[in-house]
Amino acid sequence: MWRGGSNTRTCKRRFFSSPTRSRHHRPPYICRLHSRGSQHLKAMAEVDHLAAERATARFDVEEMKVAWAGSRHAVHVADRMARLVASDPVFRKDNRTMLSRKELFKDTLRKAAHAWKRIVELRLTEEEADLLRQYVDQPGYVDLHWGMFVPAIKGQGTEEQQHKWLPLAYKFQIIGCYAQTELGHGSNVQGLETTATFDPKTDEFVIHSPTLTSSKWWPGGLGKASTHAVVYARLITEGKDYGIHGFIVQLRSLEDHSPLPGVTLGDIGGKFGSGAYNSMDNGVLRFDHVRIPRDQMLMRLSQVTREGKYVHSNVPKQLLYGTMVYVRQSIVADASKALSRAVCIAVRYSAVRKQFGSQDGGPETQVLNYKTQQSRLFPLLASAYAFRFVGDWLNWLYTDVTQKLEAKDFSTLQEAHACTAGLKAVTTSVTADAIEECRKLCGGHGYLNSSGLPELFAVYVPACTYEGDNVVLLLQVARILMKTVSQLASGKQPVGTMAYMGKVQYLMQCKSAVSSAEDWLNPDAIQEAFEARALRMAVNCAQNISQAASQEEAAGFYERSPDLLEAAVAHIQLIIVTKFIEKVHQEIPGHGVKEQLQALCNVYALYILHKHLGDFLATGCITPRQGALANEQLGKLYAQVRPNAVALVDAFNYTDHYLGSVLGRYDGDVYPALYEEAWKDPLNETVVPEGYHEYLRPLIKQQQLKLSRL
Ligand SMILES: CCCCCCCCCC/C=C\CCC/C=C/C(=O)SCCNC(=O)CCNC(=O)[C@H](O)C(C)(C)COP(=O)(O)OP(=O)(O)OC[C@H]1O[C@@H](n2cnc3c(N)ncnc32)[C@H](O)[C@@H]1OP(=O)(O)O
Numbered sequence: 001m002w003r004g005g006s007n008t009r010t011c012k013r014r015f016f017s018s019p020t021r022s023r024h025h026r027p028p029y030i031c032r033l034h035s036r037g038s039q040h041l042k043a044m045a046e047v048d049h050l051a052a053e054r055a056t057a058r059f060d061v062e063e064m065k066v067a068w069a070g071s072r073h074a075v076h077v078a079d080r081m082a083r084l085v086a087s088d089p090v091f092r093k094d095n096r097t098m099l100s101r102k103e104l105f106k107d108t109l110r111k112a113a114h115a116w117k118r119i120v121e122l123r124l125t126e127e128e129a130d131l132l133r134q135y136v137d138q139p140g141y142v143d144l145h146w147g148m149f150v151p152a153i154k155g156q157g158t159e160e161q162q163h164k165w166l167p168l169a170y171k172f173q174i175i176g177c178y179a180q181t182e183l184g185h186g187s188n189v190q191g192l193e194t195t196a197t198f199d200p201k202t203d204e205f206v207i208h209s210p211t212l213t214s215s216k217w218w219p220g221g222l223g224k225a226s227t228h229a230v231v232y233a234r235l236i237t238e239g240k241d242y243g244i245h246g247f248i249v250q251l252r253s254l255e256d257h258s259p260l261p262g263v264t265l266g267d268i269g270g271k272f273g274s275g276a277y278n279s280m281d282n283g284v285l286r287f288d289h290v291r292i293p294r295d296q297m298l299m300r301l302s303q304v305t306r307e308g309k310y311v312h313s314n315v316p317k318q319l320l321y322g323t324m325v326y327v328r329q330s331i332v333a334d335a336s337k338a339l340s341r342a343v344c345i346a347v348r349y350s351a352v353r354k355q356f357g358s359q360d361g362g363p364e365t366q367v368l369n370y371k372t373q374q375s376r377l378f379p380l381l382a383s384a385y386a387f388r389f390v391g392d393w394l395n396w397l398y399t400d401v402t403q404k405l406e407a408k409d410f411s412t413l414q415e416a417h418a419c420t421a422g423l424k425a426v427t428t429s430v431t432a433d434a435i436e437e438c439r440k441l442c443g444g445h446g447y448l449n450s451s452g453l454p455e456l457f458a459v460y461v462p463a464c465t466y467e468g469d470n471v472v473l474l475l476q477v478a479r480i481l482m483k484t485v486s487q488l489a490s491g492k493q494p495v496g497t498m499a500y501m502g503k504v505q506y507l508m509q510c511k512s513a514v515s516s517a518e519d520w521l522n523p524d525a526i527q528e529a530f531e532a533r534a535l536r537m538a539v540n541c542a543q544n545i546s547q548a549a550s551q552e553e554a555a556g557f558y559e560r561s562p563d564l565l566e567a568a569v570a571h572i573q574l575i576i577v578t579k580f581i582e583k584v585h586q587e588i589p590g591h592g593v594k595e596q597l598q599a600l601c602n603v604y605a606l607y608i609l610h611k612h613l614g615d616f617l618a619t620g621c622i623t624p625r626q627g628a629l630a631n632e633q634l635g636k637l638y639a640q641v642r643p644n645a646v647a648l649v650d651a652f653n654y655t656d657h658y659l660g661s662v663l664g665r666y667d668g669d670v671y672p673a674l675y676e677e678a679w680k681d682p683l684n685e686t687v688v689p690e691g692y693h694e695y696l697r698p699l700i701k702q703q704q705l706k707l708s709r710l
């Protein structure tokens with residue numbers, strides 16, 4: 001009966017109805033846990049398996065938390081919001097990878113509604129509300145509502161339009177998304193096909209999807225949740241196509257959520273990974289001559305008059321792309337969050353995990369002590385800090401540019417575009433690769449969903465594509481670099497992050513003075529090598545493009561685009577290194593904090609130098625011997641980081657809930673957690689699996705029969 005009976009009865013039921021038998025079948029560790037109950041679990045949680053690691057730290061972790069978060073206030077608010085989320089059962093997420101798509105989506109709606117309820121009940125500030133949503137940690141329509149719909153109206157709507165639409169959005173009386181990408185075009189915004197044709201008879205725009213490829217495709221929140229969208233379409237008036245403009249379009253009824261006449265929409269289907277970005281309803285949308293009032297064209301940058309006349313304000317057309325610039329800068333800030341989560345998991349687990357080295361019966365070696373583990377992991381730890389600081393700087397730049405734009409000063413628009421596009425591309429590519437590397441650094445257990453790493457990778461990796469494919473964005477940076485190089489001859493001094501190019505005479509011929517490994521600890525030596533490498537790569541590209549005299553410049557650019565990509569990466573890496581060096585030069589309070597950041601800054605810079613040694617050598621910035629010295633110094637720095645590694649990830653101040661990883665637990669009590677987690681899998685709900693009677697039993701019986709006949 002037990003073995004052959006119903007296989008749908010759950011273990012839980014059996015355990016309660018037949019304790020003796022169930023104990024026999026239940027894995028021994030689980031029995032122990034259950035019999036001792038929560039007291040035992042509590043006692044276990046009090047054991048800190050990483051205490052010895054924490055004791056070796058040579059700096060004040062609490063002060064490092066401040067350096068990481070930006071201020072004492074930021075640490076305090078983040079702490080409060082993280083705990084609020086972690087202690088609320090509605091925000092549970094450990095079962096997420098086991099939910100079906102429908103369950104996951106409903107769970108996302110529930111969490112978003114509950115988060116909003118808490119925000120209102122507790123009267124949270126905007127800062128607190130943003131953090132609360134971050135710690136809920138489940139992509140959903142609210143990201144696009146707050147992250148793109150509202151900013152698009154703020155950036156491109158007139159005062160009047162903002163006055164009308166923003167209060168509705170702020171109170172969730174409408175839910176909005178950002179509908180730009182189409183089935184046929186994403187990267188090439190100018191190639192979008194949706195039309196918005198002005199009809200002067202009715203004072204309306206007619207929004208239409210003329211082809212299959214003009215179907216909006218990908219917008220997050222569009223598939224099932226949004227009532228409205230900012231739709232990007234070609235504006236046609238008086239028979240002329242004026243290119244892409246934004247329009248506020250209602251999609252669904254505010255009464256019963258059904259699509260409005262002429263609107264066809266739905267979800268585009270399952271995406272990479274279990275759980276992960278599948279909580280988001282990325283959607284498809286088609287319009288069949290849908291009419292909207294003229295005043296729903298976002299008219300801050302250009303207008304259409306009652307008579308149908310097109311008027312463009314005296315501002316650069318690229319301001320239309322402002323929402324993308326805003327989101328790109330926030331994506332850079334998010335990169336350090338995703339990367340630091342992965343690194344936190346891998347560092348803690350590497351300190352717990354032991355392999356080999358106990359031939360004489362002594363303790364085995366912590367895998368964190370292997371030099372190979374350190375050389376793979378510590379550069380990622382350093383990158384997390386580097387991205388954090390460059391993200392802060394980019395946020396400052398964005399705010400500065402926005403203020404200048406308000407004052408009709410457009411001089412820094414190009415700088416903002418180059419920095420947001422380039423940093424978005426480099427930080428997301430590195431982070432996506434680093435999450436996967438952290439999975440490998442955790443060995444087999446890293447491949448389990450309960451490690452948190454597969455889901456983190458799956459949810460993060462589209463950041464390399466959305467908000468601008470990384471290659472397309474780096475080519476934008478390269479174009480600006482080529483423009484800057486070509487202007488050098490005319491004596492025009494580059495500014496902002498391109499200012500170093502003004503030192504062209506010096507940087508094209510300088511030789512590094514480094515003669516010992518320690519010399520690489522000098523920030524000036526690092527800065528010079530990175531500047532010379534970036535400039536020489538850019539100048540080489542420019543020369544190669546112009547030498548192809550038979551070709552048009554655009555054709556030369558196209559031909560040389562793989563090299564241009566590398567030149568753009570070199571320029572962006574220089575920015576990251578520079579901003580890290582500048583950060584370390586500042587006053588940083590707390591025992592040992594500055595020293596640790598100094599060490600991480602050097603790890604970051606010398607790791608990049610080592611990894612891209614070919615660039616540095618090929619451009620003659622350093623000699624092979626100097627390259628070897630950099631590598632030697634890197635090894636010494638890893639040894640310096642080693643005793644501080646666990647404390648350096650503790651400084652991220654992540655709760656176990658936010659980390660969502662049995663391997664990254666604060667207490668390091670990894671094995672019982674792994675063991676317990678396994679039994680939560682739906683496959684373990686029954687001892688005998690579903691399908692046994694259909695497929696396994698007949699197979700086994702058939703073979704037994706065959707054998708008995710022999
Ligand atoms: C994982 C959990 C997530 C939760 C985290 C929450 C964080 C934030 C909330 C929401 C975020 C995440 C969810 C994802 C949402 C994703 C949304 C999207 O993907 S929206 C769609 C994005 N689409 C793109 O990015 C398209 C990319 N393409 C372009 O930007 C353009 O087509 C471009 C730039 C490639 C080419 O444009 P165009 O053809 O018009 O121009 P040119 O190349 O000829 O350039 C002309 C001229 O303009 C300058 N330029 C270009 N862009 C800009 C700009 N943005 N700003 C300023 N100037 C710009 C360019 O340099 C040229 O200058 P010139 O002097 O003439 O040479």
Ligand SMILES: Cc1cc2nc3c(=O)[nH]c(=O)nc-3n(C[C@H](O)[C@H](O)[C@H](O)COP(=O)(O)OP(=O)(O)OC[C@H]3O[C@@H](n4cnc5c(N)ncnc54)[C@H](O)[C@@H]3O)c2cc1C
Pocket residue numbers: 144178179180181184185186187188217218219220277282462465466467468469470471472475
């Ligand atoms: C998870 C997710 C969420 C998204 N959310 C939204 C959203 O909310 N709203 C929205 O409007 N859109 C959204 N998008 C769409 C996203 O912005 C686009 O997918 C992105 O801009 C890339 O465009 P594409 O898909 O057209 O790629 P493509 O341009 O077709 O890229 C395909 C390949 O071609 C290469 N390529 C393209 N052009 C060039 C070039 N000029 N030179 C060299 N190589 C080139 C690319 O590098 C890439 O390798 C989302 C996408 C994803 C994956």
